[in-house]
Amino acid sequence: MKIATYNVNGINGRLPVLLKWLNETEPDIVCLQELKAPQEKFPEKAIQDLGYHAIWNGQKSWNGVAILSRTDEVQEICRELPGDEEDIQSRYLEAMVAGIHVCCLYLPNGNPAPGPKFDYKLRWFERLTTHAAELLASGKPVVLTGDYNVMPTELDVYKPERWHEDALFRPEVRQAFKTLVDQGWTDAIRKLYPDQTIYTFWDYFRNAYGRNAGLRIDHFLLSPSIAPRLTAAGVDSAVRGWEKTSDHAPVWIELSDE
């Protein structure tokens, strides 16, 4: 079974790219982030026509997450991260698919830092960590995936010295990611490729993709009950070179049958 995560950066603006990629790679389960579309503007028909069930949590202009499945039904569990009833940003969606507890998240960017946006990012991270601990304690097979907006280590940044003050790389944020992973989660890409330079994002400026000036900020965290099933993982980086494409590339993992 293949599970993918993809920050599409506008699902309607990038729809041809999304559909082409789905057709070519046929992931079983897909988590999408940055839909940038209100609930009623999700391209449900186009995605259904490719054979996918979908649930989504939309929002006008910004954010927005979705979970797609072409195997089993998607049984929604919740559409907000617990811990702040005043948080109205659509950044979280959790569902049961094919016996797997799938959590799709779009962690706040946090720039400029320091500032209220950075504070919001850290609070969001704390809420995620609290919720993740409960999921771990349940013992269920859980996949916690999406755009974390964090480069965990210097290996995940093309020029670390330029990013130390950025909200995606500041020590507080890297520590927050480490605290989360240290609960017992497996970073799928790093488990299989501990020393390789692997990026999932290249910004639109200065030919970043052409120069491979990238970041690794989209991650798969696996609970101990599912991590032993991990057989492969990768980034469909060629998609980043397509016309009218997102600044992120799709990331995927392959799981063996139980």
Place this chain on the structure above:
DNA sequence: ATGTCAGGTTGGACCTGA
């Protein structure tokens, strides 16, 4: 500092967020 996108709008040119 630079640079490039998408979505949105006190309307086709500028704003925000990334």
